[in-house]
Each structure stands twice: as C-alpha cells, then as structure tokens.
Amino acid sequence: MSLNQIRLQEERKQWRKDHPFGFYAKPMKTADGSLDLRQWTAGIPGKQNTLWANAVYPITIEFPEEYPSKPPKVRFPANFFHPNVYPSGTVCLSILNEEQDWRPAITLKQIVLGVQDLLDTPNDESPAQEPAYRAYKKDRALYEKKVKEQAKKYASA
Amino acid sequence: MAKDSYLKKILGAENFSRIQSSKVLMVGAGGIGCELLKDLVLTGYGEIHIVDLDTITLSNLNRQFLFRQNDINKSKSLTVSKAVQHFNYLNAHLVSHHGNIMDTNKFPITWWEQFEYVFNALDNLEARRYVNKMCLFLKKPLMESGTTGFKGQIQPIYPYYSECFDCSTKETAKTYPVCTIRSSPTQPVHCITWAKEFLFHSLFDEVESDQNLTDPNQIRSETDNEAEIAFFQKESTELAELRHLITTADPPTFINELLVKIFKADIERLLLIDSIETRRGSRKPTPLDVVRYSSQLAGLLADVSNENILNLDTKMWSVLENIYVLYKSSEVLQERIVSGRESSISFDKDDEDTLNFVAAASNLRSSIFGIEIKSKFDIKEIAGNIIPAIATTNAIISGFACLAGTKYFTTPSHGTDYSAITHKSSTIFVGITPNKYITSGTLGPPNEKCPSDALVSRGVFKISPTDFTTLTLGWLIGQLENYGYSRDDISIQKSNSKLLYDIDYDDNVDLTLASMSGLKDGELILISDDSDQLESLELYINIAEKTSLPELVLRPKVTHDEPEQENEDGLLENGMDVENDGVILLDSEAENEENDDLLIIDDEPSPKRRKIA
Numbered sequence: 001m002s003l004n005q006i007r008l009q010e011e012r013k014q015w016r017k018d019h020p021f022g023f024y025a026k027p028m029k030t031a032d033g034s035l036d037l038r039q040w041t042a043g044i045p046g047k048q049n050t051l052w053a054n055a056v057y058p059i060t061i062e063f064p065e066e067y068p069s070k071p072p073k074v075r076f077p078a079n080f081f082h083p084n085v086y087p088s089g090t091v092c093l094s095i096l097n098e099e100q101d102w103r104p105a106i107t108l109k110q111i112v113l114g115v116q117d118l119l120d121t122p123n124d125e126s127p128a129q130e131p132a133y134r135a136y137k138k139d140r141a142l143y144e145k146k147v148k149e150q151a152k153k154y155a156s157a
Numbered sequence: 158m159a160k161d162s163y164l165k166k167i168l169g170a171e172n173f174s175r176i177q178s179s180k181v182l183m184v185g186a187g188g189i190g191c192e193l194l195k196d197l198v199l200t201g202y203g204e205i206h207i208v209d210l211d212t213i214t215l216s217n218l219n220r221q222f223l224f225r226q227n228d229i230n231k232s233k234s235l236t237v238s239k240a241v242q243h244f245n246y247l248n249a250h251l252v253s254h255h256g257n258i259m260d261t262n263k264f265p266i267t268w269w270e271q272f273e274y275v276f277n278a279l280d281n282l283e284a285r286r287y288v289n290k291m292c293l294f295l296k297k298p299l300m301e302s303g304t305t306g307f308k309g310q311i312q313p314i315y316p317y318y319s320e321c322f323d324c325s326t327k328e329t330a331k332t333y334p335v336c337t338i339r340s341s342p343t344q345p346v347h348c349i350t351w352a353k354e355f356l357f358h359s360l361f362d363e364v365e366s367d368q369n370l371t372d373p374n375q376i377r378s379e380t381d382n383e384a385e386i387a388f389f390q391k392e393s394t395e396l397a398e399l400r401h402l403i404t405t406a407d408p409p410t411f412i413n414e415l416l417v418k419i420f421k422a423d424i425e426r427l428l429l430i431d432s433i434e435t436r437r438g439s440r441k442p443t444p445l446d447v448v449r450y451s452s453q454l455a456g457l458l459a460d461v462s463n464e465n466i467l468n469l470d471t472k473m474w475s476v477l478e479n480i481y482v483l484y485k486s487s488e489v490l491q492e493r494i495v496s497g498r499e500s501s502i503s504f505d506k507d508d509e510d511t512l513n514f515v516a517a518a519s520n521l522r523s524s525i526f527g528i529e530i531k532s533k534f535d536i537k538e539i540a541g542n543i544i545p546a547i548a549t550t551n552a553i554i555s556g557f558a559c560l561a562g563t564k565y566f567t568t569p570s571h572g573t574d575y576s577a578i579t580h581k582s583s584t585i586f587v588g589i590t591p592n593k594y595i596t597s598g599t600l601g602p603p604n605e606k607c608p609s610d611a612l613v614s615r616g617v618f619k620i621s622p623t624d625f626t627t628l629t630l631g632w633l634i635g636q637l638e639n640y641g642y643s644r645d646d647i648s649i650q651k652s653n654s655k656l657l658y659d660i661d662y663d664d665n666v667d668l669t670l671a672s673m674s675g676l677k678d679g680e681l682i683l684i685s686d687d688s689d690q691l692e693s694l695e696l697y698i699n700i701a702e703k704t705s706l707p708e709l710v711l712r713p714k715v716t717h718d719e720p721e722q723e724n725e726d727g728l729l730e731n732g733m734d735v736e737n738d739g740v741i742l743l744d745s746e747a748e749n750e751e752n753d754d755l756l757i758i759d760d761e762p763s764p765k766r767r768k769i770a
Contacts, residue, residue, distance in 0.1 A: 034657050
C-alpha cells in the first residue's frame with residue numbers, strides 16, 4: 001500500500017463529511033466496476049455577483065501516482081475560455097504547480113476553492129491561452145460577453 | 158586444517174551450523190550482488206537463492222568482478238552462481254532465478270516463505286520497496302544496502318521492530334520536465350542538460366531504450382499539445398539520422414548537418430508550433446544563422462593557432478567561437494568513433510572532447526533562447542555532477558551487509574519477535590569524510606507516519622479456488638468485521654487506488670471475489686477505517702487449499718493533525734546518531750547502471766542537483 005492510497009481515501013472521506021456548497025466531486029467509475037480514486041470529476045460553481053455566476057463548470061482532477069508529493073492535474077473542457085486555462089483545458093494555478101506553491105497538505109477542498117477563486121480573478125502573470133488573455137487585457141467588453149456566453153452554456157439547473 | 162575452522166571459532170560452532178542449515182535469498186546480482194555473493198558463500202550459508210532480471214553488459218565489467226568479457230549478454234544470476242563455484246569450499250547450494258523479483262507468478266508469496274533471511278543488492282527504488290513489503294508481509298528479516306560513489310549504507314530491517322525501508326523519505330534526484338529541456342529552456346542548466354543528456358547522448362553514447370528525455374509516456378504526462386509531441390518525435394528521428402552520418406559522412410558534412418538541423422531547422426520547426434502553451438515562460442527562440450557564420454568559421458578553422466580558443470575555459474565564448482568549438486570537438490569525437498577505437502562515447506567531464514562539445518552546444522542553444530552564455534569552466538561544474546559507481550565502496554558495503562547479517566544467526570531466535578536482535582544491530586555508513594569513514598547508528602523504531610509498517614498491518618488472505626468463485630465481496634466485509642471494523646466505516650481498495658467498496662459505494666457487494674477484475678492470486682487489497690478507530694489492513698490474496706484470513710490484532714489508528722506533511726529535511730530522526738553529517742538520504746533512482754546500487758546520501762544537498770540518467 002502506498003501513501004497515495006491512504007491519502008485518496010482520506011480525501012474521499014473528508015469530502016463526504018464536509019464540502020463547500022454548490023460543489024460536487026466524485027471518483028470516476030471504471031469499466032471493471034471499481035471507482036478510480038485517481039480520476040475525479042467535479043463541478044465548480046461560479047461565485048455570485050460575478051460574470052461567472054449561475055453556472056457550474058465541470059472539471060476533471062487527475063491524481064498522479066506520486067500524489068501527494070506531486071499535485072493533481074485539473075482540467076476544464078478543451079478550449080474553455082479563461083486567461084489561465086491552456087487550450088487543452090489544463091488549469092494553470094500556482095497551488096497546482098509542483099515548482100511553485102503545491103504542498104502535500106493541500107486538500108481537495110482547497111483545490112476546488114482555489115479554482116473557483118481563479119475564475120473571477122485571473123492572473124495577469126501567467127497567460128495560458130491567447131483569446132481569453134488578449135480579450136481580458138485589451139477588450140474587456142468582448143471578454144465579458146464571452147464569459148457570459150460560457151456561463152449560459154454551463155448554467156446550473 | 159578444515160576450511161571452516163576459523164568460521165567455527167569466530168561464530169561459534171552452533172551458530173555456524175545454524176548458518177549452514179539456513180536458506181537465504183539475495184536479490185540483485187550486480188555491483189553489490191557480485192561482492193555479496195562471494196561473502197555469503199565464504200561465510201558458509203547452506204543454500205543461497207539469487208534473483209536478477211538483467212544480463213551482463215560491457216560496462217559492468219569494471220566492477221562486477223564475477224563477470225568476464227565472454228559473459229556479456231548472459232544472465233547475471235546464472236553467471237554469478239557458476240563464477241563462485243571455484244571457491245565454494247563450504248559447498249553452498251546455489252539456486253539461480255533469472256527473472257523479476259516483482260513477478261508474482263514466478264515468485265509467489267509461498268515461494269518467499271522458504272527463506273530465513275533476505276539480502277537486498279538492488280539498484281532501484283521500486284524493487285527495494287517491493288522486497289521490503291514482502292518481508293513485512295512475512296515478517297522476514299531483511300538487509301538493505303546501497304552505495305553512491307564513495308558513500309554507502311547498510312540497514313538491517315526487522316519488520317515492525319525497526320525502521321523499514323519506507324520509514325524514511327527517499328530523496329529523488331532533481332529532474333527537469335522533459336518539455337522544459339527540449340522545447341522551452343529558461344536557464345543555462347536546462348541547455349546544459351539538453352546538450353549533455355539529449356544531444357550528446359543521442360549522437361555518441363550507447364543507445365538506451367529507457368531514456369527519460371525521449372520517453373513518450375513522460376512527454377504525454379507533461380503536455381497535451383499534439384503539435385509539440387509530434388515535434389519531439391521528429392526531432393528524435395532526425396537525431397538518429399545524424400548519428401548515422403557520423404560513420405558515413407566526412408567531418409564537414411556531418412558537422413554542417415548538425416549545425417543546420419539542430420540549431421536552425423529544429424528551432425524553425427519549433428517556431429511553427431509556438432504558442433503560450435509550449436513557450437512556458439521561455440523566450441521566443443531565434444534560429445542560428447548558420448550560413449552567415451560559415452565564412453568566418455572557415456577563417457578560424459584555417460589557422461591552427463585558433464585551437465587556443467579551446468583552452469580559454471573561463472572566457473565567455475562568442476557565438477562564432479562556440480560554433481568553432483563545436484566544430485573542433487565534433488570532428489575529434491567523430492574520428493574517435495570512425496577509427497573504431499570506441500563504439501560509443503559517454504560524457505565525462507574530464508574528457509575534454511566531450512566537455513567541449515557539450516559546452517559549445519549548450520551555449521549555442523542558450524544564445525538561441527536568449528539565455529546567458531556560460532564559460533566552459535562553469536559548464537564543467539554543472540555538467541560534471543556525475544556520481545560514479547565505485548567497486549571499493551561496493552566491496553566494503555557488501556562486507557558489512559554479510560557481517561551484520563551473521564548477527565541474526567548468532568543471536569538466539571525468538572521467532573518473529575525481533576526486539577533483542579533489533580537492539581543489538583546497527584545501521585552502518587561509509588564515506589570519505591575525514592575521521593568519519595565509518596559511522597554507525599542504532600536502529601530506530603518504525604516511523605509512526607510510515608505507510609508501510611506504522612499505519613498498516615499485513616497478512617496473507619488464503620482462499621480456496623471454490624470459495625474464490627462462490628463467496629462475495631459482502632462475505633469478505635463480514636469477515637473483516639471480525640477484526641473490529643464496522644461495515645459502515647470500512648473502505649476496500651485494490652491496487653492503483655481503485656475503490657471496491659465503501660459506505661457510498663456498495664455496487665459490488667453481491668459479486669463474487671473472482672468476478673471482480675484485478676482480484677487474483679498475488680494481488681493486494683487495502684482495508685481502511687473511515688472512522689479512524691483502527692489501523693489499515695493490507696491483505697495479500699493467495700489462492701490456496703483452504704480459506705483463511707490471517708490472525709491479527711489490529712492496532713488503534715494513529716492520526717495526525719497535519720496529514721502527510723512531508724518532512725522537508727529528509728528524514729532519519731529516529732535514533733540515528735549520525736552527527737553533523739547533515740541528513741543522510743537513502744535516495745532513489747539509481748537506475749542508471751553507472752550508478753548502480755543505490756544511493757544515498759548527500760551532506761550538502763544542492764537543490765538543483767540532477768542525477769545523470
């Protein structure tokens with residue numbers, strides 16, 4: 001057994017006991033009928049009173065074998081419109097970067113809250129895609145329009 | 158005088174006969190294994206099993222003294238047992254197994270049960286962890302050993318009584334992401350790593366299949382960008398073509414192709430896929446204008462006195478000078494191979510030709526990416542951080558491993574109660590620090606946060622073929638309640654963190670154990686208690702005649718407020734009296750064969766250190 005297994009079960013338990021309102025997170029079911037604790041799907045609600053509100057944005061969270069020494073990889077759908085999301089959907093966030101602020105003690109809850117924060121407060125310093133970054137810097141009206149369109153696409157029921 | 162007279166005198170006749178009637182396992186027959194087997198045979202062990210999956214290569218011969226030139230390509234495990242026969246005075250019965258110790262078909266848990274003592278002589282972390290775990294399952298004593306350069310360590314492990322292999326954090330060598338090295342460097346060290354481990358290695362060194370910088374899985378784990386992945390593949394193919402030119406083209410053709418392909422065409426191709434995603438903070442590269450420099454280069458080459466440039470090792474060479482040095486070093490390296498003197502050349506910081514090549518190539522790459530140029534002297538220091546495998550260290554460590562192992566046989570046995578022997582044993586370090594060539598420390602107790610022996614108990618779950626196909630997961634859960642777990646609080650995982658059952662997931666309870674894929678002989682399942690009352694339990698599934706669960710009393714679960722916060726200093730807080738040697742690290746991936754046998758230790762951990770793979 002590994003730290004990885006103990007820790008992932010612990011994260012599942014903690015999430016079950018306590019998770020932030022409006023979020024969901026669950027391990028994916030595999031073909032053989034087990035749940036893969038290294039592959040999760042989750043939903044991030046946009047904060048109220050922001051451009052991102054009234055929608056739940058789907059992400060996948062992939063925990064590497066070396067987790068918790070190494071951080072999980074968080075992805076939105078490909079081409080998700082946000083300055084800090086790569087075209088592939090991968091989220092560029094310091095707490096998810098081993099070279100930057102990742103620490104093994106960071107929990108699933110902290111990760112999803114971190115991603116929620118990032119939605120409305122993009123980081124100028126680390127652009128990850130051209131369209132959203134350019135719009136954000138140079139054409140705020142276009143940026144807001146695109147974000148709102150995207151919010152509609154992922155509107156919460 | 159009989160061959161065993163001294164042994165009997167030293168060990169005591171009774172102890173010696175215990176050794177003679179014992180059956181031990183040695184895992185690994187490489188740098189340490191060759192030395193250790195000699196020692197074990199001469200100590201009089203009755204039966205020694207040797208497992209190794211490797212075959213002998215030329216580069217083994219400088220230190221693995223049981224092998225000779227004509228053994229190349231033969232199995233290590235088979236060859237060692239033949240090689241020691243001519244001094245097998247005490248008639249040890251040697252049994253060789255050519256295979257992977259982690260293969261549960263070849264080496265099922267029932268096979269492991271026959272050994273009284275296990276000696277590790279391994280060169281990688283994964284196998285070490287596996288053997289450690291098997292010894293924990295079976296409560297077998299284990300002797301762990303490893304060396305890196307002049308440093309070495311032995312650690313006797315008495316399951317659940319002393320620290321196990323996983324109790325201390327292992328330092329893994331600093332590695333840079335492949336993509337940083339191959340397409341988006343930002344520091345001189347990235348370019349030096351590229352020049353040495355990718356360019357130089359691909360052109361001149363022995364071709365290895367498991368090279369990290371070309372590993373497609375590694376690349377995929379870092380980038381999703383298909384264009385970038387295709388770029389890496391094409392680049393590798395082209396390097397293979399360049400390598401071919403070394404023996405088929407004249408120096409000017411080869412070197413010109415090298416310059417054009419590597420510093421111009423590849424960079425132009427990289428620019429085609431240029432995006433924020435592939436840039437990763439690096440500067441936009443400027444391809445080298447090879448044509449512009451060609452006449453100046455010809456001018457430099459025409460005058461022999463310019464060879465002095467090669468000796469200016471503290472000067473920052475200009476782009477032209479770097480091209481010149483690359484030309485001169487490539488020419489010599491090519492000649493060394495074409496002449497047949499060498500079939501391949503490994504980078505060595507003291508081999509001027511290889512150093513010149515790497516210095517010039519990394520500087521040219523730096524200039525392309527707008528990174529500062531470094532002097533040859535600086536590059537030598539950064540690139541030269543290679544730890545060689547040293548035969549003497551292996552011999553000393555093997556000697557200690559053997560000697561310390563006899564302690565087990567000279568101490569009265571109390572079954573799997575190892576308290577007495579743990580108290581008498583010590584871990585030993587060797588090194589070249591003055592006045593501390595050999596240091597020892599008492600064995601610490603298991604680390605209370607260790608996932609291998611402190612947070613979990615282990616046992617073998619025997620199940621008959623009939624029961625396996627008729628009993629359900631629900632039945633197993635019922636059995637687990639006998640250990641004190643509550644049905645509502647347990648979770649069951651199989652390997653790779655696949656969850657079979659917990660309170661929110663009962664889809665599988667009516668399925669038979671055999672119908673759940675992944676559950677088979679040799680597999681492990683992990684049971685945890687979500688209510689945090691009891692420790693976890695790991696069961697080894699063994700298809701056997703009769704069904705039985707191990708008899709165990711589970712310990713209360715130890716919880717920590719700060720979950721899994723890693724000990725940043727590295728480790729070994731438990732009872733080691735190694736003084737100010739700083740941290741002693743049993744480090745990891747010594748998969749490189751020049752670096753076999755593991756690892757260790759670093760008195761001055763430099764954060765950017767990179768082990769050369």
